[in-house]
Each structure stands twice: as C-alpha cells, then as structure tokens.
Amino acid sequence: MSGGEREFPWWLVAMVVLLGGLAVMIWRDPVYAGLFAVVSRGVLTTIWVTLASFVAASVLGLAIAAAGLSRFRPLRQAAIFYVQLVRGIPIIVILSYTAFVGVPLLVAAYGTVFAPAIEAGLMPAVLTRDVDLVWRAVFALTIGYAAFLAEIFRAGILSVSKGQVEAATALGLGRFQVFRLIVLPQAVPVVLPPLGNDFISMVKDSALVSAIGVADIAYMGKTASSTNFRYFETYNIVAFLYLVMTLGLSLGLGWVERRLRRRYER
Template sequence: MPPSHRTGTKADFPWWLVAAGAIGIAAAVAIAASDVYGQILSTLVKGLWVTLFVTVVAFALASALGLFIALLGLSNSQMLRQIARFYVEIIRGLPILVLLFWIAFVGAPAFVAAWNWLSLPLQAAGLVEPMQVRDFSLLWRAILALTIAYSSFIAEIFRAGIQAVDVGQIEAAKALGLSRYQRFRLIVWPQAFRTILPPYGNDFIAMVKDSSLVSVLGVADITQMAKVYASGSFRFFETYSIVAYVYLLLTVGLSLGLRALERRMRRDRAA
C-alpha cells in the first residue's frame, strides 16, 4: 500500500490549496487592475445577494422539512414510515431542474387555484381578494422547489445519523425516565450531529451551486445577472470567468471552513 494511504500517516501538504490560492490572488489582481472586470463584478454583486438569500432560506427550510421526514421514517408507525419513504424516493428520482419547472409552472398555479377555492367564503365576505398566479413570485417558487428537492437528501442524512447512535444509550436514557424529546435533544442529536455534519455541509455547498438553476426562471441571481450582462455587452469570456471565480470563492471557502469545523470537533471529542 502506498505510504500516503497507510493508516496513521500525516495528511499530504495541501499543495492544491497553495495553487488555488495563487490563482485566486492573480485573478483578484487582474480584476482590480481592469476596468472591464471591475464593471462586471460590480454588476454581478447585485445578484450575489439574491444567490445568498435563496441558498440560506431554501437550505434552512429544507433542513426543517428533512428532519421532519427523517423522524417520520423512524416512526413506530408503518404507515408513516412508508409515507416518508415514498416522499424521499419520488423526490430524489426527479432532476432538480425538472422539479423547478414543475413547481413554478404547475404547482404554483394549482396552489393558487386551490387557495381561491378554499377561500370562497372569505372572498364572499369581502375579507380577502382572489389570489393571482403572479402574486406567487418566481423567487419564492424557486426557493420552494429547492426546499423540496434538498429535503429528500437531507432527510436521508438525518436518518442515517440518528440510526448510527448506539441503541444502548437510548435504552439507558429511557431507564433514567427521560422523555422522547429529552432523549432526542440530550442523547441522540449531539451524537448524531457529528455523523451528520460532513454530508450535511456538503449538501449546503451543493445548494450554493444549484441555486444558479433559479436563473432559468428569470430570478436575478448572479448567474442571471451575468446572462443579461453578457448578452448585452458580448463579453462572454470576461463575464462567465467572473461568475466562475465568485462561485469558487464561495464553495472553496465553505469547504475549508467545514473541514476546519470537523477537525475542531474531532479534537474536542478526543479531549
């Protein structure tokens, strides 16, 4: 077995990070020295905040929904377990782009129609106005689609992490008289989180990249802003090079932060 693969050897020096850092610094200098790149970057920054908003909100909602689905999948009820499995398998089987289009152009109009039908008594009393499809913004349709798509993956991460906790510890907590909620909060979740963190963090990084899909709906994220700018200026090389640079800054930075957090948690656990 090669020395770099033997157990207990030191990790390789991150030459890849040195190379990436050097390229990143060179790119930053080039952007600062060029009026064209500077103008493109100032334009794209407006869409960066939309990208971050979509990513954070969709991932938070997907985490909450994913945890709910995971708990259903671990329920003592066979019917609830089957419902959770049905949801996970169906949603995971759909490409995110297809789900995005379905939610935006099928799900949203259906929701509006259902809401208008259910609120007929309120409309007759003059308490609410009929809802229009345009009232359901494309931004929130995109967030809803990403929430549903990622909740199925996060549900499986949570389920696996929870099931990795030693059953003996849960039984001991029961013997001490802890309620189901107390067992989950004090015993199960702290241990499951260590197992969950790496894939959970990777899903967040993937969400940053997949948030670019909202541009197909015309949502003004960084990718959409780049598309509009490049089509008007015909500076495709410069524009999409800046887009790639910004996404790499986000994803590589998050990846390094995640690794640092994992190392810290391992040290704390060892101590």
C-alpha cells in the same frame, strides 16, 4: 503520509493564486470591472435563496427522517415514497414544475377554497404573478433537497445503537432527554460532513434558479454576456464568485467540523 503528519495543502495555494489572479484582473481591467459590477448584483439573491432553502429543507428533512423511523407504517411508507420520488427527479425539473405548475395550482386552490372570505374582504385575493419568483425558487429547492437531507438525518440517528437508547430509557430519561443527551452528541459528527457537502452543493445548484428568471449570479451573467458577447470574461467572473463562496464555505465548515468533533470526543 506517516502518523499524524499533515500534507501541505498545495491545492489551496493553487486555488488562492488562481482566485488572486482573477481578483487582480477585476481590479485593473476596465472590462472585467464593469462586468463584475453587473454580475455581482446577483450575489445577495444567491445567498438568500441558498440560506432560506437550506434552513427550510433541513426542517422538512428532519421531519421526513422522523416519519421514516416512525412505528406507524403508513407514515413510514409515505416518507419513503417522498424520498424515492423526489430523489429521482432532477432539480431543474422540480424548479420548473414548482414555479410554473405547482404555484399556479396552489393559487387557484386558495382562490376556490377561500372565495367567500375573499369576496367579503376578509382575506386578500392572490394572483399567480403576486408570488415572487424568488419564493418559488426557495419552495422548489426546499422540496428537492429535503429528500436528500432526510436520508442524512436518518443515517445520523441510526448510527446511535438501540442499546444506548434503551439503556437511557430504562434509567428514566424522557424522549427529549434521550435525544439531547444520547442521540444528538453522537449524531452531530456523523451528519455534519454530509450536511456541509449538501449546503455547498445547494450553493452551486442555486444557479439553476436562473432558468425560471430569478436574478442570481448565473442569471446576471447570462444577461450580461447576451448583451456584450464577452462570454469568456463574464463567465470567468461567474466562476470566480461561486468559487469564492464554495471555497470559503468548505474551509469554514471543515473548521467547524474539527471543533465539534473535538468537543464531542471529550
């Protein structure tokens, strides 16, 4: 491919044809239409779990990245320990441990610490069953993905040379001004592509929350196929819904990335 010539996206044409064919089948075939009506009930749950988890993981990941770059050695070592520990455990294990071990332990600790206030009616009593499975899933994905996002943020911050930061500080700029005017404009183009990739990965990994009983797309598909035994049609629809979301996100994030890159290169 020469110069600025762009290759025609035949892959996108093939993807549109594939998704279009599935959409026609869902529209015209009564079996597909009925299954789609059932499986699509999990779309909003999937979107909510993904968005809430990603926002929370981004905040926690940024805090961990800042701790990892701290001059205070115990804080720096604690951040490294968290990242190495969590990245070494599969997400499905984190989900199961959080939902069925972590949350019950937290509820028990809450009941023990605040027992006098609960008995006096000043604070509500909380049972493990009161903690919705969706929130347990969000909590678990936040814990799991924060470790990966922390490394992305750390790499973005470290991509800015120390000389620029020191020069800005010597000119009298405060820490926030240095971050906003020097670090952020250069770090954003670096972290945006991997952040987008992790967001898309989280959409797919959110299917794992079906293992703890969250009624997302994957759970609705598993429930539908176990009752009608139409596994081929059901999982075609499940794949269709995930492909529509991930392809849309991929194209949208690519467009945002190009816009931001042009903006910061001016």
